[in-house]
Amino acid sequence: MRHLLALALALLLAACSNSPSGDSGQPDPGGEPSRRALTVGVEGQGQVVSAPAGIVCGSDCSESYADGAVVSLTASPESGQSFLGWGGACAGSKPLCTLVLHADTAVSARFSNNSAQVLKLGREGQGSVSSDLPGIDCGTHCEASFATDSEVALSAEAAAGWQFAGWSGDCSGSTDCRLSMNAARNVGARFTTLPTAAPQGGWLAGDMHVHTDHSADGSLPRQLLDGRGAGNVSVSDQIGQGARAGLDWMPITDHRTYDQHYDPLWTSDQLLLIPGEEANGSPHANPIGAVDWVVQGANYPGRPGWAVLQTSIWDAHSQGAVWSHNHPDDGHLNDDGTPNERANAIGADVIEIWNRGSGIEAELKYAEGLWNAGYRFSGVGGSDNHFRELWLLAGPGQPATQAFAGEASERAILQGLQRGRVYLNGGNNGLFPSLSLEADLDGDGVYEAMAGDELVAASGSAGKLRLRIQNAIGSTVTLYRNPGKNAGAVVASYTPFQLEQIHEIDIQAEDGQSWYYAEARGLGFDSLNTNDIASIFNPVRLVDARQAITAPIFIGPSLASPQPAEAIPTEIAGDDGGRRLFGSLGRFAGFPDLAVSEGLRHLVAEVHEEGSTKVMYRRVAADGRAGPAFDLAPESRSARFPRITALGEEVWVVWQDERAGQVPRRPAVYLRHSSDGGLSWQAEQVIRSFAGRAERPVIALRPDGKPVLAWQEIRAAEPMDVFAQVLGLDAEPVNVSRIGKSFQAANLFDSRSAIYPASVWPTLAVRADGRIALAYHDNRSDADPLWTGQTLSGDSSDVDNWQIRIHTRDADGDWSEAASLGADDRADRHAALAYAGDGSLICVWDSKALDAAGANLSIRHARSSDGGTSFLTGETLLGGEEQAFSQYPRLGLDADGRVRAVWTDNRSADWRWKTMTAVFDPGQGWSGGTLLTGPGNNTWAATSGGELLFASSRNGQRLQRDPTQQVFLRPLP
Structure with missing residues (x-):
């Protein structure tokens, strides 16, 4: 639905039925690269050697290198000495430090005699072990030296899907391990997988791709006048139609903008609204759950054209968002139908295989090709609706993406999409089949995997698939396997004669990777392919239309690795001295904030758990000893975006929270205070809660200790504004941004006549x-x-x-x-x-x-x-x-x-x-x-x-x- 001619034909069918300046010291793009000086200082008895050559310090401690050069430094203690750690541009206690030189740089290395005691960690399974004093973070840092007679505490965090099973060696049990370093210590940590169990949750129907007039081409009048006409599709129009279609959740994915979320019409007491956008110039993609506009910039010089797509995927993931490639038949294929260079990008969580306005068979074929090349993602569906005139044939919810979620929350739905646990059907209205595909590969009779999951099984292992078919009488349901439908790889085919039928299929794990999915076809109307007008009028399509399709179940001897035609560069290695303080393997932590006061470091971050978001606090003392992570909002499952400030022993944290649920979206501003440097915390305070959204709070302290808060908020029929309040001084928050702002609701003839300037x-x-x-x-x-x-x-x-x-x-x-x-x-x-x-x-x-x-x-x-x-x-x-x-x-x-x-x-x-x-x-x-x-x-x-x-x-x-x-x-x- 992106071309005007196609729109006209589809409607006919419906009727029948300042100049920038660089800083000094930068290289002239046309001249010789600048040189950067690297200087090393050594304290104690030891040597630092560079690669490339140039530094051997002791004796030769400085060298110049080309701007952008990658230089590795290796510290080697003399006999009887220990390497204690780096200073300057290097950090940490590993003997290897890697730098990329963009400025003159100084590094120091410290050595001392062997008065320290070594602590060694052994790890079994998936998880991390960290010490309260800097040194151990195993995973990566499993050995460290600590001062003799110091006290060290170890804590274990299991990876997602694993559990901590206990200590061995110099510690025992399963609580925190505390050691006196009066001798060398050896400790083992064991992690085991969680017991297999059937997934718990339910299916929630949504639409991954919906437009309004916040898109330049968001409605028929807009497209008729090349994006300059009046509009007739408002945010509330599409939300209302999504609710009438029986959806549970929906993003508004307007083209290359986040502005729709600052429209006062972005609210619903029926749908769970999730932030969304259709990003990129080409290819189009939907980051769902991002915190702001994901900008596709220009490609960095010297990189292939698809690199900008890869960095956009990483940008979205850094925000905890789901990345969906949209209509890959338009943007991911060459003219001959083969994948173009954009297929090299790795990390898409889902790909549209059922875009109502595109070639859905080409989309499925593209997905199958990537599955065969080791890419792991699931297919989703979206109406890609721009036109109220097509609501009957291609409105929101046609098709519906059914996401498996543990609860009806934004984070649970996003996690279901990230894991690929979806199936699609023509609508959530009882007129279309429902399909579910499950697997049992350990023979215990528990179907522990579902469509979208990856299973690791030794070659020859026997297992079963269970296909549940509902509401498909008269349809044909086919189970496909790799290399796919387009290769004729049919496992079984069924013509249901009951409202619900269940089929069990024996399978066997193979030497290589395999995958299975099911599709239902029959009477219906599955797409308005604007790139193939003839297909719209083909009567064969009406009796053999897609009605439902599952995500694949992937099975292999190991987890698959993508095999792109052109590889992503290898990640830079080395130790930058970063110390992990929040987050576990397989989980997300982000949006951190830091306040340093009187030698204490006060840290907060957003940490994602199953179906929930938490705001966590940690205190790091002047000697580097980190206190345990503290949940600032233990009663909440939706706390986000913490900010922190400190003055002396006074510490304040502010965050947004949807304690009352997310339908409608009603985030409020919460606050907590510690008067003893973060050792204990007073009860939380609700600073701002009303029939609207109070978001993105920030905080600072006046010299007299009074907290200053600011946040953005929006309510019905008003623009998004910034409010501020000095606690203990201002009786009420002040709307700072409203002065001089004019706004108005839309008239009856143009949804775009609404004026609601936003302050955010x-x-x-x-x-x-x-x-x-x-x-x-x-x-x-x-x-x-x-x-x-x-x-x-x-x-x-x-x-x-x-x-x-x-x-x-x-x-x-x-x-x-x-x-x-x-x-x-x-x-x-x-x-x-x-x-x-x-x-x-x-x-x-x-x-x-x-x-x-x-x-x-x-x-x-x-x-x-x-x-x-x-x-x-x-x-x-x-x-x-x-x-x-x-x-x-x-x-x-x-x-x-x-x-x-x-x-x-x-x-x-x-x-x-x-x-x-x-x-x-x-x-x-x-x-x-x-x-x-x-x-x-x-x-x-x-x-x-x-x-x-x-x-x-x-x-x-x-x-x-x-x-x-x-x-x-x-x-x-």
């Missing part, structure tokens, strides 16, 4: 004299805020002209009018603020040209010498490379009081997202950006006290079907 993503900073700065991004200066393009004029592919607005407030005053940063020809978003030592206010943000796709984000900065009333310095590029993609900056103060910026960037040689950092000195300005190398995708950076807290996928075991993301702490160079 607040951030705070407080100066030593109590002056507060509050920033957010806001689109009131756009010609038609929240809409992609302008009615009757303008470029229909433009995104909103977001700009940064900054308000200030003296300790005893009111909020000021807003100062504005940004440019009318750019989308300026995601601001961060900090006051420098000289009292000036620093603001950084990410910015991109007003192109929906194919344009990179970059980090911009500005400075106010009057504390935020006005900004005198230019809005200039930070990080020094316009060709890279940089996003989500944060600011913090180093231990020496300098302002530090950290952000996420994709210029690394292994394509993974990494953290970049730069430091602001009032006398010298910003330093050049430094890329912090380390394994994995490293995202959501936060900084305080010269330390970095970030999320990383480094411990993931696979490139596909592995949601592992954990939170790490490391020192900054």
Whole structure:
């Protein structure tokens, strides 16, 4: 339904039935690469050697290398000495450190005599063991030296699907292991798989792909006038139709925008609404459950064209989102029907095999080809509906994606989709068959696996499939196996004569990989293929239409690995000194925040469990000893996005929470306080709860200890605004962003005539004299805020002209009018603020040209010498490379009081997202950006006290079907 001619024919059928400047020190793209100095210092008796050659320290401790060079340093103690660890740009206690040089860099290595005692860990099964003092994180760091007579506690965390079975060696039992290091110690940790059991949960019907007029082509009038017409498909229109179709959940997936979620019509007391977007210029894809617009930028120089798709997948996964390739017949195939280079990308959770407006047989054939090549994902369905005129034939819920979930929550549904536990049918209205496919491969009679699952079984193992067919009288149900339907690989075929029939099929595991799925066909109408008009009128299709299809069950001697034609670069190895503090194998942790006060590091992060999201706190003492993780909201299953601040012993955490459920969506703002440095916590407080959404709270502390809170909120018939409140001073929250904002509801003739400018993503900073700065991004200066393009004029592919607005407030005053940063020809978003030592206010943000796709984000900065009333310095590029993609900056103060910026960037040689950092000195300005190398995708950076807290996928075991993301702490160079 993306072409006007096809639309006309489908309707006929229905009727019949500022200039950027680089930082100094960057290489000239046309000249010789810059050189970077690497200097090593040694403390104690030992030697550090570089590869490539150049440094042998003791004797030769400095060398220059080309900008971007990868240099490994190896520390070797002399006899009778021990290597204690790195300092400077290297961190940790492993003897190998790998650096990528983008700036002059200093490293130190420390050695001492052997007064320490060694602790060695042995691990059996899947799980992690960590020590409260830095050193052990096994998995990766299973041996460490500790000072003689020190006390060390070990804790074990099982991977998803596993359980901790106990200690051995110098510890026993199954609780925490506590050791006195008066001698060398050896400890074993054993993990075992959870007992096999049938999956628990139920099927919830949704539609993965639905549009409104927030898409440039979101309705018939829009397409008739090339994206410049009036609209007739509002957000509430599609939500209402989804509810009438019997759906349980639904995202609104408008093209290359997140604005639909800031529309006051994005609410329902019948459907569970999940955030969504149709991202990318080409190929189209839906990140479901992302926290903001997933921008497809320009490809980094020297990479193949499909690399930008790969980095977008990783971006979505860093947000805990599901990635769906949309209509692969349009975007993933060559003209001859063979897969194009985009098939190389790995990690899609699901792929559309039943898009109502596309060639569903070509989509299935594409999926089968990837399954045969070791890719593991499930097929989903989406109406891809843009037109209310086609609701009868192709409205929301046609087809329905049935997701298996343990409960009716956003996280449970997303986890069901990530695991591929789905089946599809023509609608959730009782008119179409339902199919379920299960497997028992251990012969115990318990069908422990279901469609979408992967099973590991030794070759020759006997097993059974169980196919349950419901409501399919008169249909033909076929069970296929690899190499697939298109190769004629039929296992069995059935013509049901009862409302429910169950068939058991004997199978045997093979030497290679195998997979099975079932499909029901019969009378019906399964697609409006806009690329094949003749097929719409083919009467054969009406008697042999797809009615339902399951995801595959995958079986093999091991978990499959994709075999792309062109491989993703190998992940950069090495030890960056990151210490894991949140997250377990096979689970997601992210969105961390950090506050350092009086030598204590206070950490929070969002941690995902089965069907739920938690906000967790940890305290790390000055000596590095980490306290246990503490659940700040134990009564909640939907706590998200924590932020933390600390002053002395006073620690405050704020987060959003949907304690009352998610239909309708009613997130509220919650707060907890500790007055003893995080050792104990007072009862939680509800700061903001009403018949609307209060989201993304942030917090800072005034010098007198009073907390300053800000958040975004929306209610019926009003725009999204930013509110702020000083607790203990303001009796009520203040709507800071409403001043000067005009808004109106849509008229009867144009859904796009609604004007609701949004103010979102607040951030705070407080100066030593109590002056507060509050920033957010806001689109009131756009010609038609929240809409992609302008009615009757303008470029229909433009995104909103977001700009940064900054308000200030003296300790005893009111909020000021807003100062504005940004440019009318750019989308300026995601601001961060900090006051420098000289009292000036620093603001950084990410910015991109007003192109929906194919344009990179970059980090911009500005400075106010009057504390935020006005900004005198230019809005200039930070990080020094316009060709890279940089996003989500944060600011913090180093231990020496300098302002530090950290952000996420994709210029690394292994394509993974990494953290970049730069430091602001009032006398010298910003330093050049430094890329912090380390394994994995490293995202959501936060900084305080010269330390970095970030999320990383480094411990993931696979490139596909592995949601592992954990939170790490490391020192900054």
